[in-house]
Amino acid sequence: MFNTLKAGALALALSLGAAACVAMASPAVSAAAAGPTVRIDNFVFGPGALTVPVGTTVTWVNQDDIPHTVVADDKSFKSKVLDSDERFSFTFTKAGEYGYFCSLHPHMVGKVIVKAG
Numbered sequence: 001m002f003n004t005l006k007a008g009a010l011a012l013a014l015s016l017g018a019a020a021c022v023a024m025a026s027p028a029v030s031a032a033a034a035g036p037t038v039r040i041d042n043f044v045f046g047p048g049a050l051t052v053p054v055g056t057t058v059t060w061v062n063q064d065d066i067p068h069t070v071v072a073d074d075k076s077f078k079s080k081v082l083d084s085d086e087r088f089s090f091t092f093t094k095a096g097e098y099g100y101f102c103s104l105h106p107h108m109v110g111k112v113i114v115k116a117g
């Protein structure tokens with residue numbers, strides 16, 4: 001009786017461990033393929049300033065409970081309204097400083113600094 005319970009608990013622990021490994025592995029792989037990520041949470045872009053080389057694709061992910069947008073000061077990029085967990089990507093092909101803001105909450109600002117090759 002005791003041994004049966006112990007074996008069952010061990011099998012359960014092993015299967016939970018395997019599931020946790022799979023769950024942790026997949027987001028890490030897709031994040032690496034997609035380039036740097038700016039998280040939107042609690043009305044803040046993080047990091048607020050991001051420096052990348054020309055040709056980088058930056059992805060913004062809305063991790064907040066409410067919708068936000070990502071709009072360049074010079075309108076060179078503009079997302080749709082991003083609901084929770086939605087993302088927006090833009091590839092920077094020219095060096096420069098790109099300030100951006102959330103059109104729904106204009107006090108939310110950030111910038112991407114793009115360095116030549």
Ligand SMILES: [Cu+2]
Pocket residue numbers: 043067068069102103104105108
């Ligand atoms: Cu917003």
